[in-house]
Structures are given as C-alpha cells and as structure tokens.
Amino acid sequence: MRLFILLAFVGFSFAQHNPHMKNGRTAIVHLFEWRWADIAAECERFLGPKGFGGVQISPPNDHIIVNNPWRPWWQRYQPISYKLCSRSGSEAELRDMITRCNNVGVNIYVDAVINHMCGSGGGEGTHSSCGSWFSAGRKDFPSVPYSSLDFNDNKCKTGSGEIENYGDKYQVRDCRLVGLLDLALEKDYVRGKVVDYMNKLIDMGVAGFRVDASKHMWPGDVSVVYGRLHNLNTKWFAGDSKPFIYQEVIDLGGEAISYKEYVHLGRVTEFKYGAKLGNVFRRWNNEKLCYTTNWGEGWGFMADGNALVFVDNHDNQRGHGAGGSSILTFWDPRLYKMAVGYMLAHPYGVARVMSSFRWDRGSSTGTDQGPPSNSDGSTKPVPINSDQTCGDGWVCEHRWRQITNMVGFRNVVNGQPHSNWWDNQSNQVAFGRGNRGFIVFNNDDWNLDVTLNTGMPSGTYCDIISGQKEGSRCTGKQITVGGDGRAHFSISNSEEDPFVAIHADSKL
Ligand code: AAO
Numbered sequence: 001m002r003l004f005i006l007l008a009f010v011g012f013s014f015a016q017h018n019p020h021m022k023n024g025r026t027a028i029v030h031l032f033e034w035r036w037a038d039i040a041a042e043c044e045r046f047l048g049p050k051g052f053g054g055v056q057i058s059p060p061n062d063h064i065i066v067n068n069p070w071r072p073w074w075q076r077y078q079p080i081s082y083k084l085c086s087r088s089g090s091e092a093e094l095r096d097m098i099t100r101c102n103n104v105g106v107n108i109y110v111d112a113v114i115n116h117m118c119g120s121g122g123g124e125g126t127h128s129s130c131g132s133w134f135s136a137g138r139k140d141f142p143s144v145p146y147s148s149l150d151f152n153d154n155k156c157k158t159g160s161g162e163i164e165n166y167g168d169k170y171q172v173r174d175c176r177l178v179g180l181l182d183l184a185l186e187k188d189y190v191r192g193k194v195v196d197y198m199n200k201l202i203d204m205g206v207a208g209f210r211v212d213a214s215k216h217m218w219p220g221d222v223s224v225v226y227g228r229l230h231n232l233n234t235k236w237f238a239g240d241s242k243p244f245i246y247q248e249v250i251d252l253g254g255e256a257i258s259y260k261e262y263v264h265l266g267r268v269t270e271f272k273y274g275a276k277l278g279n280v281f282r283r284w285n286n287e288k289l290c291y292t293t294n295w296g297e298g299w300g301f302m303a304d305g306n307a308l309v310f311v312d313n314h315d316n317q318r319g320h321g322a323g324g325s326s327i328l329t330f331w332d333p334r335l336y337k338m339a340v341g342y343m344l345a346h347p348y349g350v351a352r353v354m355s356s357f358r359w360d361r362g363s364s365t366g367t368d369q370g371p372p373s374n375s376d377g378s379t380k381p382v383p384i385n386s387d388q389t390c391g392d393g394w395v396c397e398h399r400w401r402q403i404t405n406m407v408g409f410r411n412v413v414n415g416q417p418h419s420n421w422w423d424n425q426s427n428q429v430a431f432g433r434g435n436r437g438f439i440v441f442n443n444d445d446w447n448l449d450v451t452l453n454t455g456m457p458s459g460t461y462c463d464i465i466s467g468q469k470e471g472s473r474c475t476g477k478q479i480t481v482g483g484d485g486r487a488h489f490s491i492s493n494s495e496e497d498p499f500v501a502i503h504a505d506s507k508l
Pocket of ligand 1: 074075076077078113118119120121166177178179180212213214215248250251252255315320321322324
C-alpha cells in the first residue's frame with residue numbers, strides 16, 4: 001500500500017516533467033522568431049529527418065507592435081490578448097505548423113507569456129499584431145477582456161510600482177517587471193483566461209509550454225493553472241499525457257526566490273548550467289574541463305529530473321536576463337560547438353539548442369534588434385542555401401553539422417549511463433554513454449594523443465564532428481575500436497573543431 005501511494009505520488013508529481021518526445025527523440029530547438037510557415041517546412045525537411053524532438057516557438061499570441069521605427073524582438077513579450085495572430089503568422093498558419101510538425105514526429109512547445117500584459121507606457125490604440133484596440137494607461141484590454149481590476153498594482157508595495165529589489169519575494173511577484181502590467185493571477189477570472197488560452201493550444205496539438213517569467217508568479221497560482229490544463233491531444237500523444245511544463249526561473253543563487261519553489265510543478269530552466277559551462281570552455285576562473293567529471297548535480301545544479309538545460313538562450317546570448325559574460329553563443333563558434341556538443345553528449349537534463357538571428361553589434365539598435373525583416377516590418381522567411389546553411393541573417397546553429405549530428409548522438413545514447421571517463425587533469429576529457437557512444441574533447445593548447453577505453457563494440461566508426469557517415473562511407477575521421485574496446489584518438493589543438501564523437505549508428 002505504501003509503495004502504491006509512493007508510486008502514485010511520483011507519477012503525479014513528475015507528470016509535467018515529461019517532454020513527451022516521440023520515437024526516442026531527446027532534444028528541443030528554439031527557433032527564435034521564426035515564422036510558422038518556415039517552422040512547418042523545417043520540421044518536414046530537416047528537424048524530422050535529423051531526429052529533433054521538439055521546437056520551442058516564440059509567443060503565438062497577440063502582442064504589442066513597437067515602432068522604433070524598427071520593431072524589437074521583445075515586443076512579443078508584451079501581450080495584448082490571447083488571439084493567435086503574431087509576428088510569426090496567423091492562427092491558421094499556427095495550426096498548420098503544429099499539425100505538420102507533429103506528423104513528422106516533432107513536438108511544439110509554446111512560450112507562454114502569462115505573468116503580464118504590455119508595458120505601462122504602451123499607449124492606446126490598435127497597434128497590436130491582431131489589430132486589437134487596447135489602452136495600457138487605463139489597463140484596458142477588451143479583446144481578452146481584462147480591466148484595471150485584473151492587475152496587481154494594489155498589491156505592490158514599492159513606490160515606483162516596479163520590482164526594485166530581487167531580495168524581496170513580494171516585490172518580485174506583485175510588482176511590475178520592467179514596467180510590464182502585472183496580472184493578478186490570484187483571481188479566478190484571470191486564471192480562467194490563461195487556462196483557456198493554454199488549453200486552446202493543447203487542443204491544437206502542442207506538447208507543452210515554456211512558462212515565461214515564472215519567478216514573477218506565485219507557485220500556488222500557477223499550480224492551479226497547470227492543474228486545469230487538458231491532457232495532450234490523443235491524435236499524436238498517448239492518453240492521459242499531461243503537457244510538459246518548463247518554467248523560466250533565473251536562480252544563480254543569492255536571491256529571495258529559489259528554483260526549489262517550482263520543481264514540483266514542472267521542470268525549471270537551470271541557468272547555472274550555461275554560465276558554468278561558459279567558464280569551463282573559456283577557461284575562466286581557473287576552471288578546467290577535467291573538473292566536469294561530476295557535471296550536473298555534482299556542480300550544485302538542480303536534480304536531473306527537474307532541469308531544462310541550454311548553453312545560451314534568447315536573452316543571455318545578447319546580454320539580457322542573467323548569465324553574464326561567460327555565456328557562449330554563435331559569436332564564439334569554436335567554443336560554442338564544443339559546449340553544445342558537451343551538453344548533448346551528457347545525460348543531465350532535457351536539452352534545448354538555440355537557433356538565432358544575427359544582430360548588428362555596432363549599431364544603435366544593438367541587442368534590441370528584431371529578426372530579419374522587410375521594410376514594412378514583417379519578418380523575412382528563412383532561406384536555405386545550397387550548402388544547407390541559412391541565409392538573410394538567420395544563424396541556424398541547429399543546422400551546423402557538429403550540432404545537428406550531436407542531436408543524433410543524444411538520441412542514439414538515450415538512457416545509457418555516463419561511463420568510461422578519462423581526463424588529463426587539464427582540458428582534455430573523454431566520456432562514453434554505455435556501449436552506444438563516446439566523445440573526446442581537446443580544449444588544451446597542446447595536442448591530444450591517447451588510447452582510451454571507449455566501452456564500444458569493436459569496429460570502425462565515423463567521427464560525426466569532422467564529417468559524418470554517408471551511406472557506407474565516412475566524410476570525416478575514422479576511429480578504430482579494437483576487440484578490447486580501446487581506440488586511439490589524436491586531436492590537434494589547432495583543429496577547427498577539437499573534438500571527436502562516435503556512436504552506434506556511425507559504425508561503418
Ligand atoms: C522592454 C524594454 C524595457 C521596457 C519594457 C516595457 O526593454 O526597457 O521597460 O519593454 O515597455 C523581454 C526583454 C525586455 C523587454 C520585455 C518586454 O528582455 O527587455 O522589456 O521583453 O518587451 C528578469 C526576469 C526574467 C526575464 C528577464 C529578461 O526574471 O523572467 O528579466 N526573462 C523573460 C524573457 C524575456 C522577456 C521577459 C521575461 C518579459 O525571457 O525575453 O523580456 O516577458 C536578475 C534576476 C532575474 C532578472 C534579471 C533582469 O538577474 O535574477 O530574474 O530577469 O535580473 O536583468 C546576475 C545575477 C542574476 C541577475 C543578473 C542581472 O547575473 O546573478 O540573478 O545579474 O543581470
């Protein structure tokens with residue numbers, strides 16, 4: 001009986017921690033600011049075939065239009081209503097994308113902005129992506145509808161009405177985050193509107209949500225919201241599947257609010273992961289790759305089953321949000337590929353890969369600059385070049401061979417233990433995943449030349465970093481594993497990508 005209660009509890013409490021990825025897929029890609037039509041095509045032509053498990057999409061709901069005169073990316077974090085027309089496309093296009101991605105085994109996770117509406121200085125008029133009339137000054141959003149009664153200002157105790165001190169949990173939850181009108185999620189009416197919005201998306205076929213600004217909502221309030229969500233659409237998911245929830249809580253330590261208040265509700269973004277991994281690969285603060293032998297919980301991160309991990313996200317890649325200068329991004333491609341490779345090879349957490357657009361680092365628009373756009377402000381499509389990279393300012397890190405192939409690696413080794421660790425007490429390390437995969441890094445200033453126990457069956461394998469297996473041939477390095485599981489590795493520190501990875505499906 002006791003065991004039964006325990007199992008029932010575990011089953012219940014972990015229900016929203018499961019990303020419900022299909023066919024043993026394991027990684028999410030954030031296609032930041034992509035149009036729905038492009039995501040649908042990308043699922044069919046690339047993500048499905050390459051084994052990606054899901055896409056995090058930008059907020060699909062009605063949002064403010066900021067004319068600067070250019071449109072910043074962050075306008076989508078200022079909701080005007082829960083209608084489904086956004087910079088990425090119409091409701092019909094959203095529905096078509098969800099259907100087409102699900103049909104090729106790729107889940108959709110929605111970035112849900114439910115803590116607030118637009119900024120208090122957002123003005124009055126119909127400058128929203130759906131053309132909905134609103135008044136920020138009067139806190140009037142008739143397309144929901146929300147009125148001034150549905151906001152928290154009466155609860156907030158700071159003089160400015162803003163969050164002034166992250167050391168005070170009441171401020172963080174009851175006051176405005178950067179001027180954004182803070183919804184009173186304690187009200188059943190507000191909860192109901194949020195639940196209806198999320199349930200509509202679930203019924204359309206999404207697999208879950210990234211919950212924006214979760215730190216700024218009381219756990220008791222979001223718990224009620226999550227509890228009222230529908231099960232996933234049985235056209236694509238097993239019956240009784242709860243939506244996957246991953247909550248954006250920035251906790252690098254030292255603040256009033258801890259990630260621990262949210263882990264029973266769903267997964268939580270582990271912001272320490274990218275900050276520390278950046279230090280390790282940059283070799284800052286005397287960090288060395290060899291110290292990552294106990295990477296994960298051993299580094300003070302949250303429990304494996306609660307974590308959503310990433311090297312960079314749409315905020316900290318451009319200096320917004322938290323993380324600091326150690327965060328690695330596509331601007332440092334060599335170290336970035338290694339860090340993403342490390343994350344995808346390592347069993348800890350549910351992994352999310354970032355896919356960005358370039359911004360002009362020299363210009364005044366800087367880190368606010370929106371996605372590649374036409375002169376009328378509409379977002380440009382993502383053109384695919386003949387070499388499979390993307391054009392027009394879309395970076396498409398997920399299409400970089402090294403990263404794509406490591407997504408495949410993560411699928412092949414799924415469920416296998418972290419094994420056969422080796423290091424040189426510096427920045428050369430190697431580890432395996434049972435007998436299914438093995439990876440070797442050289443982040444030192446000298447060559448690596450060593451014979452290691454890989455734990456893999458004997459045979460010749462194709463390195464998926466310097467090339468890949470194409471039919472029966474290998475376009476990269478070949479690694480020969482002997483009958484004793486040992487293989488010789490040689491990685492020059494001057495190589496373009498100083499790491500090597502092999503797995504069961506790259507055997508020649
Ligand atoms: C825009 C304008 C504002 C304007 C506002 C309203 O930029 O000037 O006032 O409109 O008109 C995004 C953009 C914002 C944008 C907003 C709305 O990033 O610039 O404002 O859309 O359009 C906090 C939150 C976290 C949030 C992060 C950016 O806790 O939830 O700020 N991220 C999400 C989204 C993000 C979005 C929103 C939320 C809003 O991912 O894209 O904003 O929907 C500390 C706290 C963190 C806090 C940071 C803020 O971090 O811990 O919780 O994040 O401060 O800077 C060390 C510490 C670390 C600390 C950090 C500070 O690293 O260890 O804890 O320093 O840098």
